Amino acid sequence: MKTAQVIMATGANAAAQAVKYARVDVVPGYPITPQTSIMEYMASMVENDELNARFIPVEGEHSAMAAAVAASAAGARVFTATSSNGLLYMHEVLHMASGGRLPVVMCNVNRGIFAPWTLWSDHQDSMAQRDTGWIQYHCSSNQEVFNTILQAYRVAEQINIPIMVNFDGFAISHCLMPLTLPPQEDIDQFLPPHKPEWRLDPANPSSFSNVTMAAEYAPFRQMLSDDIIASIPLVKQAAQEYKEATGMWDGDTIDTYRLEDAEVVAFAINSMAAELKLSVDILREQGIKAGLLRPRLYLPFPAEDIIAALPQNAQVMVLDRNYNFGHPGGILASELKSVLFGRRNDITVKNRVMGIGGIDLTRRFMAAEIRAMMDE
């Protein structure tokens, strides 16, 4: 029996390794910082015959997603990646992927949005795609990026909905850390080849996505809405099956740390949520019963799991790395309040926006912010 291997890899390399393990067929790609190194790894893997896939260099992100949609409709397992304004440029075609019920998996390496230009991370880019009908994971470590991409294919192909796997630019994408690579056979067992129920076939031509009247359109959109919510048990099942196959676990819809007896709960996503484990330790040393709840799945928002996990009378400190324009805080806080309303009146929600455009979020800074929020 083959054993797992540990290598040093950046988050970008971790993503590329997962795509290789998933035996993806088609990779359309266009470079944008900080995602570019994923596409460099993909191009190199295809060129060196490490991955038997077609790499399609395109002239922009709109075309990258269009090529991904076309390849997926033809029955291929597809991967692409982008960041920031590249993701915004894809926006129209993201709807084509979800409405077309195509199980594309894409990495978005989070980066703040133009204008003014920034290269560094915040979460405005992925949050701005909230209403495109994609499922969204947000990862907090290099290993989780690898694990989640494989789980994403499993879920996407079961329910025919595209999935975006998000992680921070630089803090993860360019951070070199140990990465455990399981034996390929274990992944092959976890993720069998993609067998779509239907596909475009040149030998048997058919049309795809015609004009529909409201009587057909409306139920189709309702089905998409229902199925996105119905993906939650599949996300849990994929995490469980992946754990059985590899021994690795990052949480399912949520990840928690020292939460059981917590009176003060930090609530955040991505790499800042990993650093927050250290902030929780600092606060515990100061005598504050702190804990962490990290939604690993942002969309669908795991309402029931969050409601079940929050301790009685907890103060929840939502640390948003994005703006909810038109409201005084961030988007995560708004999502959280909407699921707690009428269900958990014992919970207090407080919110701060931080880390915009890559401002460094250290354990000490976030611990101090949480302390200050307690007095508000």
Add this chain to the structure above:
Amino acid sequence: MLELRINGFGGQGSVTLAHLLAQAALENGEQGQALPFFGVERRGAPVRAAVRMSPTTIHAHSQCELPDYVVVMSEKLTQAALGEGIIETGTVIINAPQAVPIENHPTWQVDAEAIARQAGLFNADGPLINIPLFGAVCRVLNIPRNIMEQTIMNKWPGKNGERNLGPAGEAYNTVKQVNA
């Protein structure tokens, strides 16, 4: 968790040094992390990189604001590097031709440039000081010499790796503490 920050100038190989140190941690049976800060990259501009080592999983993903160790790639950067933060009793490792003791901080000195020049390690930017500095930092962190050598050979198998063993080993032997 041990935290270390490298302060250097663009082109001096700070990112490669950070990668080597993180890899050495793994070879030494620990977890390692290299997190360079990428700005608008250009030769000669100040650059920095975070390195962490720990027996357990590393959850930090920020730059090292208060590291236990600061590696100063060029003597000219000493004050700027310390100004970015270091713990009260933190250790400083400086590439300089002569001793540069820093008050209140255990300070080590290595002449990485002379070692690189003598070994003929050059690229278009000048002597490759990151290789001797890797040897020196391994010595200060008590990473065994064979782990240091193994890390170099795994990164550059064959002749390229072997060329680096001499200067890295010399720095390992000659880096010296200049105050207590």
